[in-house]
Every structure is written in structure tokens, then in C-alpha cells.
Amino acid sequence: xxxxxxxxxxxxxxxxxxxxxxxxxxxxxxxxxxxxxxxxxxxxxxxxxxxxxxxxxxxxxxxxxxxxxxxxxxxxxxxxxxxxxxxxxxxxxxxxxxxxxxxxxxxxxxxxxxxxxxxxxxxxxxxxxxxxxxxxxxxxxxxxxxxxxxxxxxxxxxxxxxxxxxxxxxxxxxxxxxxxxxxxxxxxxxxxxxxxxxxxxxxxxxxxxxxxxxxxxxxxxxxxxxxxxxxxxxxxxxxxxxxxxxxxxxxxxxxxxxxxxxxxxxxxxxxxxxxxxxxxxxxxxxxxxxxxxxxxxxxxxxxxxxxxxxxxxxxxxxxxxxxxxxxxxxxxxxxxxxxxxxxxxxxxxxxxxxxxxxxxxxxxx
Amino acid sequence: xxxxxxxxxxxxxxxxxxxxxxxxxxxxxxxxxxxxxxxx
Numbered sequence: 001x002x003x004x005x006x007x008x009x010x011x012x013x014x015x016x017x018x019x020x021x022x023x024x025x026x027x028x029x030x031x032x033x034x035x036x037x038x039x040x041x042x043x044x045x046x047x048x049x050x051x052x053x054x055x056x057x058x059x060x061x062x063x064x065x066x067x068x069x070x071x072x073x074x075x076x077x078x079x080x081x082x083x084x085x086x087x088x089x090x091x092x093x094x095x096x097x098x099x100x101x102x103x104x105x106x107x108x109x110x111x112x113x114x115x116x117x118x119x120x121x122x123x124x125x126x127x128x129x130x131x132x133x134x135x136x137x138x139x140x141x142x143x144x145x146x147x148x149x150x151x152x153x154x155x156x157x158x159x160x161x162x163x164x165x166x167x168x169x170x171x172x173x174x175x176x177x178x179x180x181x182x183x184x185x186x187x188x189x190x191x192x193x194x195x196x197x198x199x200x201x202x203x204x205x206x207x208x209x210x211x212x213x214x215x216x217x218x219x220x221x222x223x224x225x226x227x228x229x230x231x232x233x234x235x236x237x238x239x240x241x242x243x244x245x246x247x248x249x250x251x252x253x254x255x256x257x258x259x260x261x262x263x264x265x266x267x268x269x270x271x272x273x274x275x276x277x278x279x280x281x282x283x284x285x286x287x288x289x290x291x292x293x294x295x296x297x298x299x300x301x302x303x304x305x306x307x308x309x310x311x312x313x314x315x316x317x318x319x320x321x322x323x324x325x326x327x328x329x330x331x332x333x334x335x336x337x338x339x340x341x342x343x344x345x346x347x348x349x350x351x352x353x354x355x356x357x358x359x360x361x362x363x364x365x
Numbered sequence: 366x367x368x369x370x371x372x373x374x375x376x377x378x379x380x381x382x383x384x385x386x387x388x389x390x391x392x393x394x395x396x397x398x399x400x401x402x403x404x405x
Contacts, residue, residue, distance in 0.1 A: 096384035101391065285385035289392060298396060305395045308403040 022086075029087015030316075033094075036074065036323065037315035040067030064227045064318050068191065071322020080323055091320020095220050096282040098313030102238055103289030104298065104306035111290050114236065117363055118210065118243035121355045125214055126247070128351050129155040133344045140340050145171040145264075148255055149179035150337060154344045157245045158183050158218035164248055164278050168256040170265040182341035187221035188325050190345070194225045198233075206365040207356050209233035213240025214352040217345075220321050223314060242283055249278035 040063040051058040074080065080088055103111075130151050137147025149171055153162045159180050166176045194216060198208040209226045212233065216222035219241050226237025253274055259265035268274050293303060359365060394400045 093380055093384050096381060097388045097391075100385055100388035104392070281381035282384055285381075285388055289388065292392070298392075301402060302395050302398075305400075305403040306392060308405040309391055309395070311405050312403070 026087040026090060029084040030090065031087070032080075032084045032323070033088060033091060033316040033319045036070045036319035037063075037067045039070050040064070040318070041315065043070075062228055063315070064224050067315065067318040068224060068322040071319050072325055072327075073322075075323050075325055076327050088320055088323050091220065091317045091324065094313040094316040094320070095223065096285075098310045098317060099219075099223075099238055099242060100282055100285035100289055101306050101310035101313060102235065103286040104293045104303050105235060105310070106239065106290045106293070108287075108290050108294040111239065111287065114206075114210075114239050114365070115243050117359055117365065118213065118240040119247075121210070121214055121352065121359060122240075122244050122247060124355060125348060125352050126155050126251070129344065129348045130251075132347050133340070136340050136343050140336050142336060142340055143175060145169060145259070146175040146178060146337060147340070148259070149175055150182060150341050150344065152251055152255060153179050153183040154186070154217055154341055154348060156248050156251050157241070158187060158221070160219070160245070160280070161248050161252070165252045165255055168252050168265065168268075168274075168278075169259040178337040179341075182337045183217050184325065185338060186341050186345045187216060187218040188321075190216045190349075191221050191225050191228070191321075194349075195228045198229055201353075203356075204360070204365075205230050205232035206236050207360045209236025210240050210359065210365065211349075211353055211356045213237040213242075214244065214356065215345075215349045216241070219245060220317050224318050224321060227314065227318075242280075242286060245280045246283050248280060249275040252278050 043066040044061060044063040047058065048060060050056075133151035133154060134147055137144070137150065142150070148169060149162050149165060152165045153159065162176055162179050162183065165171070166173075194208075194212050198211070203211065208229050209232065212225040212229070213222055213236065216225045216237075222237050222241040223234065227234035253268065253271060256265060256268050256274070260267045289306070292298065293306075298306065391400075395403070
């Protein structure tokens with residue numbers, strides 16, 4: 001499973017005609033995202049209506065899963081035609097906009113409480129998982145920089161972290177491709193396994209959301225894994241994942257300094273500027289909206305509107321998760337990076353599950 | 366993938382800024398009732 005869709009180029013303001021052309025090029029893919037996401041919502045609604053009308057007991061399967069499955073089917077049968085690819089690649093943009101808007105559903109006090117617990121748990125999980133990933137990378141004889149990328153990807157925040165780290169440690173394009181493919185594949189597997197495990201362990205919404213946010217790699221997959229469990233779990237998963245994302249700069253800086261000290265990467269100049277460059281700015285937007293909601297800037301119906309806007313943005317994201325996942329690509333990536341990533345993921349999932357159990361018991365989530 | 370990784374750092378920053386801007390604009394529109402209530 002790897003991305004087959006080229007990343008969208010940054011929107012450039014070089015010439016109004018060029019800008020308009022770029023925006024127009026996004027429209028087909030955006031329509032596809034909307035159709036797939038809304039299709040998922042319709043399937044959920046149709047099944048719920050049918051089973052209720054016929055008095056059939058059937059578990060409610062959230063639109064999240066249907067949207068992802070519809071996207072997966074399209075991506076792995078007909079494929080995503082080129083005309084749609086630029087628009088489909090905007091799913092990450094909608095994810096970030098959705099997270100910022102989701103800030104309206106948190107009081108700043110809750111953010112600080114749960115974010116503080118998340119930060120504490122992330123620090124422990126990070127130390128253990130980075131150490132473990134390097135040990136197994138060494139055991140599987142992976143190239144050291146590929147191991148670094150896999151460790152950063154699985155411990156911090158998936159593809160974004162790998163992309164942020166790649167130029168900083170002067171890693172090969174090929175290593176970055178392997179690491180991204182492995183992380184995407186494992187993210188897709190987590191999406192389906194985490195809710196099942198959570199239900200079988202009877203985890204509460206907060207505990208499950210925290211676990212998904214701490215253990216699932218990519219922000220999109222962590223958001224989806226949380227939302228698949230429940231709305232409340234989805235909220236907590238996003239908060240925990242956002243806390244994890246906020247640490248990206250520190251981890252990438254540590255790796256950049258390590259590889260520079262070995263003479264295998266460029267020296268880091270201004271460390272504060274480096275941290276700011278790597279810091280995910282949407283975290284600040286999330287905190288700002290949460291602050292505005294906390295001080296009562298929005299009336300209750302307005303808060304409901306913001307929460308719904310966030311849901312619509314996530315709907316486009318979940319469609320994109322399915323559409324950018326190609327099962328065919330997995331075989332081309334080689335089994336060793338995948339095996340190292342998979343063993344690391346299982347380790348991280350177990351460690352974070354233990355941490356969440358402990359936090360639930362002693363820190364009262 | 367090489368193109369993706371090479372273009373990524375610049376894109377990452379712009380994407381965040383665009384996403385935050387859009388979210389804040391939407392929040393303002395909602396706050397001043399310039400768009401109808403959003404249903405789910």
C-alpha cells in the first residue's frame with residue numbers, strides 16, 4: 001500500500017492565470033472526494049434505515065469505514081485517473097482545516113488536561129519506540145537512515161514526519177519511498193484492527209481515543225481510527241495525535257544533529273528557526289479556535305455549525321485515505337522495511353495500550 | 366516519490382497556513398452569521 005498519487009504542488013501566486021488554472025485543476029478531484037465521502041454517508045444512512053424498518057439488529061457501521069472502502073475499491077480497480085489526482089491530494093489540507101475547526105469542541109482546560117497527559121505518554125512512548133525501532137532495524141540489516149526514517153514515521157507522525165526528516169538527514173529518495181510505503185500500509189491495517197481490539201478490550205471512549213492518537217501513525221488514519229469507534233473517541237484521538245505532531249520538530253532536530261555529527265548530513269544552523277520551520281502550524285490554529293470557544297466568542301448554535309464544518313472536512317479526508325491507498329504498490333516495496341515497521345508498530349501499540357491503561361487508572365482520563 | 370519528497374518541505378508549511386486561514390475565515394463567517402447554520 002503506497003501512495004500512487006503525486007503530492008499537489010504548493011499553490012503559487014505567480015501570475016493570476018496560473019493560480020486560477022491550479023485551482024480549476026483541483027475541482028474534479030474535489031468532486032470525487034465529495035462523492036466518495038457522501039457515498040459513505042448515504043450507505044450508512046441506507047443501512048440504518050433499512051435495518052430499522054425491517055427490525056433487523058445490525059451494528060451501525062460509520063460512514064468513515066464506507067468512505068474509506070469505497071475509495072479503496074476505486075483506487076485498486078479502475079485506479080484514480082490523472083485528472084482527479086491533484087484534487088484528491090488535497091485530502092491532507094481538509095484534514096488540517098478539520099482539525100483546526102475541531103478546536104471549537106474543546107474547552108482550553110480540556111486541551112491542557114488531556115494534552116498534558118498525552119504529552120507525558122508521548123514522551124515515554126517516543127523514547128521506547130525510537131530505541132526499539134533502531135534495535136530491530138539493526139537486526140534486519142536495514143540501512144541506518146532508512147531505519148531512522150521508519151523510527152521517526154512510526155514514533156511521531158507518519159508520512160509528514162518522514163517528509164520533514166528526509167532533507168534534514170540527507171536520506172535517499174528511495175529510503176523515503178520505502179519508509180512512506182511501509183507507514184501507509186501499516187496505517188491502513190491499524191485502521192481496521194484498532195477498533196476491533198478496542199471493542200474486544202471494552203475500552204472507554206477516552207481511553208480508546210488516546211490509544212489511537214498515540215499509536216496510529218498518520219494523522220488521517222488516527223482520526224479515522226478514532227471516529228470509527230465513536231464520535232467522542234475521534235475527538236480525543238485527534239487531540240492526542242495533535243500533541244504527538246507538535247513534537248515533530250524536536251525529534252527531527254535530534255536526528256539532524258545526530259547525522260550531522262557523523263558528517264552524513266548538513267549542519268543545523270539556527271535551532272530555534274529549524275524548530276519553527278518544522279512545527280505544524282495547524283496546531284496553533286487548533287489552540288486559537290479552542291481559546292475563542294472557551295472565552296465564549298461563539299454562541300451554542302455557532303459551535304454546532306463549526307463542529308459540523310469539521311465533520312464535512314473530515315469526510316473529504318476519509319475519502320482521500322481510501323483513494324490514495326494502492327494495494328498493488330505494496331509488493332514492490334520489499335518485505336524488510338515493512339517487517340521492521342510492522343514489528344515496531346505492534347510494539348508501539350502494546351506500549352501505548354499499557355500506558356493508556358495506566359493513565360486511565362491513575363490519572364483519571 | 367522523489368518529486369514528492371523534494372517538494373515537500375515548502376508544501377508542508379504552505380498547506381498548514383492555507384488550512385488555518387480557511388478554518389479561521391469559516392469561523393468568522395459562522396460567528397457573524399454570514400453563512401447559514403451548517404447541518405450534518
